[in-house]
Amino acid sequence: MSIMLKNYWPAILWAFFILIICDIKMGGVSHSPAFFEGFDKLVHCGLFFTMTVLYSGGYLRHNKKRCLSVLTAVLIILCMVAFGGAIELLQKYFFTWRSADWNDLFADTVGICMGMFSVLITSNAVKYANK
Template sequence: MRLMLSIYLRRYPFSLLTVLLITALSLLPIGSVEIAKDVPFADKWTHMVMYGILTLVIWVEYLRHHRRIQRSRLILFAFIAPIAMSGLMELLQAYATTYRSGEWLDLAANSTGVCLGTAIGYGLFLFRRKTAKPAPEEQAS
């Protein structure tokens, strides 16, 4: 268990930091943060951007450490996990805090951010695959 944690800390430090930051922003009583009142749905845009960034950071760190992607791992860790985390945060806000409220629209905005982050991450993967130099064993064939 300790070895796995050490590997994750080395390979995914920014992903873990982003998860901790989103968790803190979601659950701690930070006080009244004034979100731009003149921007419609500013709160939902904020949710979408936070989860989009989280997903993109996971993709970038994964691509940095893996030459070949395992689609099932990316689906689990860069798509399902952020959406599940989002749902958990909304439930915790609704039932475990007295100063926050969970909203279905926040979950929808978070999920939209995850989808956008996944689309950008997949685009980065395709770009890397197109521009990558072939491995030495691939050049010999």
């Protein structure tokens, strides 16, 4: 168990960070002039991009692989989208001071797909460069 966590701890910590940041009371911060309209969606995209890259990197290190299979990539994407959906459901039913916005889930999914695309491109480039 500790060997598995050794490779996945950055992704696990990042997932806890996402869970906390998406469920705390933000007050009037969203109405601050320092943030532009859509800033929240950009943050969601970046958070899930990072989590996808961290988890995929942990998977590659744990399994001693150079690149992901298509099936593994799809499974990782589905798990990440499920995590984003769970956060939105928590915001709707449990953390009532936050509002569930399905556009946030769309932004999460865009970040997840961008992260997976970057992992696939980078890992395949490394794989073919080492041939």
